Structure formats: structure tokens, C-alpha cells
Amino acid sequence: xxxxxxxxxxxxxxxxxxxxxxxxxxxxxxxxxxxxxxxxxxxxxxxxxxxxxxxxxxxxxxxxxxxxxxxxxxxxxxxxxxxxxxxxxxxxxxxxxxxxxxxxxxxxxxxxxx
Amino acid sequence: xxxxxxxxxxxxxxxxxxxxxxxxxxxxxxxxxxxxxxxxxxxxxxxxxxxxxxxxxxxxxxxxxxxxxxxxxxxxxxxxxxxxxxxxxxxxxxxxxxxxxxxxxxxxxxxxxxxxxxxxxxxxxxxxxxxxxxxxxxxxxxxxxxxxxx
Numbered sequence: 012x013x014x015x016x017x018x019x020x021x022x023x024x025x026x027x028x029x030x031x032x033x034x035x036x037x038x039x040x041x042x043x044x045x046x047x048x049x050x051x052x053x054x055x056x057x058x059x060x061x062x063x064x065x066x067x068x069x070x071x072x073x074x075x076x077x078x079x080x081x082x083x084x085x086x087x088x089x090x091x092x093x094x095x096x097x098x099x100x101x102x103x104x105x106x107x108x109x110x111x112x113x114x115x116x117x118x119x120x121x122x123x124x125x
Numbered sequence: 126x127x128x129x130x131x132x133x134x135x136x137x138x139x140x141x142x143x144x145x146x147x148x149x150x151x152x153x154x155x156x157x158x159x160x161x162x163x164x165x166x167x168x169x170x171x172x173x174x175x176x177x178x179x180x181x182x183x184x185x186x187x188x189x190x191x192x193x194x195x196x197x198x199x200x201x202x203x204x205x206x207x208x209x210x211x212x213x214x215x216x217x218x219x220x221x222x223x224x225x226x227x228x229x230x231x232x233x234x235x236x237x238x239x240x241x242x243x244x245x246x247x248x249x250x251x252x253x254x255x256x257x258x259x260x261x262x263x264x265x266x267x268x269x270x271x272x273x274x275x
Contacts (some may be wrong), residue, residue, distance in 0.1 A: 039147035
């Protein structure tokens with residue numbers, strides 16, 4: 012099932028939910044995204060949540076906060092959270108925060124882990 | 126970065142005043158990126174500038190003007206030697222202890238999912254940063270970034 016939303020698209024299959032974030036991840040967009048993504052996670056209760064970052068053109072520390080918030084929610088529900096295909100710019104801020112030590116990062120669906 | 130470089134001659138400048146609506150975070154980034162393009166920065170350099178600027182502007186919106194809407198004063202100057210100086214100033218609540226505020230992961234807004242990495246990002250993505258603040262009067266963050274270009 013594929014559904015288009017303004018700041019993200021999502022796809023649910025079996026026990027996995029892929030949330031593809033779109034555009035820029037800053038404080039303004041994170042505020043809007045938070046509730047919508049949480050609602051989907053609570054509705055579908057996937058075993059695995061994938062945040063696809065391949066189409067994020069910009070991310071600041073608000074994006075880190077967003078990711079950590081979703082990670083905490085997934086953990087609370089007994090699910091895993093994975094980051095998929097971050098661009099090099101996004102990877103820079105993820106590495107600065109040391110987030111790759113806590114959250115699994117996939118290069119892409121086909122290429123496996125970073 | 127050497128002190129004399131930070132006091133170089135201003136070759137071009139831009140001033141921007143924006144109300145502290147969160148939608149203006151992207152507008153500020155776009156304006157500053159467009160201005161800095163004249164230095165022909167690499168994609169990575171431009172990304173660093175946008176990110177550092179975004180953090181400073183977000184701090185004004187989330188912290189300085191937490192319970193109100195105020196003005197954010199952004200000044201961008203191009204100095205000799207390809208140095209960009211960005212100043213982000215507010216007349217908000219001010220920071221009680223700048224040293225504490227600059228510590229990684231420190232935030233006064235956990236409920237808002239703030240990572241507390243704002244100042245860490247600014248420090249890491251620029252070559253120098255200065256923060257001055259007075260409680261009840263406001264805060265000024267000045268950042269310097271040397272652009273080597275393509």
C-alpha cells in the first residue's frame with residue numbers, strides 16, 4: 012500500500028513500515044511530521060520502522076531530535092528502527108551525534124549496511 | 126581562524142530581519158545560501174553554512190522567543206580571504222549560562238524533542254563561533270566560515 016503525504020510518503024508491508032521523508036528536515040517540518048508519523052506507527056504497529064532519508068536534501072539537529080523521538084516510540088512498542096540511505100550531508104550530522112552507534116543505518120534496500 | 130582574519134575588510138553584506146515563525150527557518154537558509162553562492166562554495170561548504178545558520182535561527186525561535194514572536198536579525202558579510210561572517214541576533218530572553226548552553230546534548234526543551242546539539246553543530250560546521258548574551262536582553266551568535274570553493 013502506498014500513500015502520498017506532503018512531507019513524507021509511507022508504505023506498509025508485512026511487518027515493516029517504510030516512511031520516506033521528503034525535502035528538508037528542520038524544526039518547522041519536524042513539528043508537523045512528528046504527530047503524523049507517530050499516528051501511523053501506532054496504527055500499524057510494525058515490527059520494523061524504516062526511515063528512508065534518501066530524499067532529504069537538508070537536515071539540522073531538529074532532524075536528529077525527530078529520529079530519536081521515533082526511535083524511542085518504536086522501542087516502546089517493541090519495534091526496531093532503521094535509517095535508510097542518508098545522503099552524505101545528512102550522514103555528517105548523524106555521525107556528529109554518534110547516532111550510528113545506536114541506530115542501524117542501511118545504505119539502500121539492495122546495498123545493505125553503511 | 127586567526128583574529129586578524131575575523132576582522133577583515135567587508136567586501137559585501139546582506140541584512141535580513143525575519144519574525145520568529147518557524148517557517149522562516151528555510152527562508153533564512155535559502156537567502157543566506159543564495160548570498161554566499163558568489164564565493165562559489167562546494168556543495169559541502171554550502172551545506173555547512175546552511176546548517177549552522179539554521180541552528181542559530183532555530184534557537185531564536187525555540188528558546189529566545191519561546192512564548193512570543195520577535196524579530197531575528199541576520200547579517201551575512203563576505204570578508205577578505207573568502208571568509209563568511211554570519212551574525213544571528215535576537216532580543217529574546219537571553220541565556221543564563223552560555224557555557225552550559227553550549228555543552229553537547231544540553232537543552233531546556235526536551236518536550237519539543239530538541240536534541241541539544243544546536244551549538245555543537247554550529248561549532249563543528251564553522252571555523253569559529255562567538256556567543257554573547259544577556260538575560261532579558263537577547264543573544265548574538267557570530268559564526269565564521271572560510272570558503273575554499275570549487
